[in-house]
Amino acid sequence: MSRVDLVQVTKTYPGGVKAVDGVSLTVEAGEFLTLLGPSGCGKTTSLRMIAGFEQPDSGKVLIGGKDVTRVPPYERDTGMVFQSLALFPHMTVLDNVMYGLRMRRVPRPEAEARAREMLALVQLSGFEQRRPHQLSGGQRQRVAFARALAINPSIFLLDEPFAALDAKLRDELQVELRRLQQRLRITTVFVTHNQREAMTLSDRIAVMRDGRVEQVGTPQEVYEEPATVFVAGFVGMTNFFKGRIVSKEGVYVRVRTEEGYEIVGRLPAPNGAPPDGLSEGAAVTVSVRPEALRLTESRPENGDGAGANPAAGAPGIPVTVDMIRFVGELVEYHLFTPSGQELICTYQRGQAALPLGQGAKAVVRVEPGEARVLWR
């Protein structure tokens, strides 16, 4: 169990594409950190630099405080699960799991005992003599875990291991992976483009974009206090309102949207002080999560006007219900503002008791304290 540090790491591929651009990141000992981002954001390259398959052009990689930037992968003591799993098809499950130990010249009986122990840990006892192609997708996944962990590595690395699995199996294996990681207390770096996966698994998430880290934080922080417009849009669903600052009071900001409605929002918590230029008239984006938008019936006296509703104490935005989707535990309302902007609003199933059908007129309001004002 040791920590990993990436220090100002940069990697440029032939052709001038900056895959990783000055990334500094620390994975604490025993922590489960996820590198999250769209394809081409540099998350896999970063992982491969920790494993030693890629060399940074500049910057350093430290494992357990030791500079391993120039250390080849076979001397790094990391255990990696590949996207394709890369189980050796010409070996039995047992030989696959033993491979790392044998390469470390652990005597066969000892290696075999350890491999059996690992297979028991991933509930695959009895499958020792099978070959990878004789296993189901989930079983192969668990063999890959066992193989990577059998060498008792100081760092556990996973490169989108669940990408090829169906949703149900993916959920089961996520739980299993998290349990395994917590039992072994092993420092883990996980790469995914799936924000749900990142949220449910991680202690902390590093959201990456264009080779840079946009934000690092716990899943809750990243979701509730997104530092940038990109993070707000990439992690979870959200509604954006472009507008300008009308007035500012500490971290609370009143914004007039381009459509002319006013929303009171808060600057996101600790992630960096806003620039000095962020004063009245500055262009900003307001992010409101779908569950922070509340629908009320449009009262006749409000008509088609500005939608001011003195009774609720806050101005609302008049909308038309375009579609209602039932997403299992959630009910999702797709709404259109008068100028045609689409908004999404969700309710827990059973709590959306409003008699609103398709085409109904309604008013949405932002729950107090739920809007985030983002300036980049």
Next chain:
Amino acid sequence: MALKTQPSSIPGGETVTAVAPAAREGRWARLLLIYPVGMLVVFFVIPLVMMFVVSFYRNIPGAGWEPAFTLENYVRAFSRGLYRDRLIYTLEISALNAVLCLLIGYPFTYYLVRLASPFWRKVGLTLAISTLWLTYVVRSYAWSVLLSATSGIGQVLFWLGVTERPTGYAPGPLATVVGLLYVFLPFMILSLYGSLKAIDPSMEEASMNLGARPWRTFWHVVLPLSLPGAAAGAVMVFLLTMGNYVVPSILGQPAQWTMPVIITNQVMNESNVPFGAAMSVILLAVLGLLGYATGRLVGSARVNPYAGSRVAEGGERR
């Protein structure tokens, strides 16, 4: 009711039209088979049977041959040391060529497959197999010029001071080996290319991640996974070399003549068609046996990465 009967518009004819297409299809399929089967019979079966029959005929020196049933051709082929030695020599040089092609083709193909740029990979592969565009005859004569005393390599070595006088290597054992290697190397490369290309690069990374140095990674992962391709390539080169006439006859002295050269010599120069036929049958039998044996060996090899991964992908979607 109206809706139900509509698709088959004529209720009475229904049973007929339901059964007939399948039967007619079967008849058509059998009719179509006449073409490939006919081709096989005319161009392969009949000549083979003729060769087999003629191998029992009696040769009349200077006057062709007469139908008969005699084993004298076979007795001659096996009793004379000359022909037995030629057969053994043919097997030896074919095996040697297969091994040389493997030793030279494997590293080349390995690095070719690992080239990062698909463009240069294609260029490399095209160059490697481009020699196949020329006939064996042209390539063999090209080598006989290159290896002659008056031009090419012999002159270069003399000029460099390696040899005291310009030496010719063709025709001779060296020229034969070089010629065979040159001619059949592309087959080995093609066979290995598919096999090595199919190995997921992350296999090697996984091995290194687990602590194996590059050489051990190669030995434990890459080599076993490429074995089927290597074996197929070696068998192909071996069998093709055994059947090759052009290279040993142009680049070899009589001491390098293989069975095909001896057979041609018997038929064309000695006009002994029955004896040539008998030796052809023997060569064919040996080839068939070896082909069968190696086929079984490779087929039963437990190394079969492709079948595994296919099943694996299918399983994942379920």
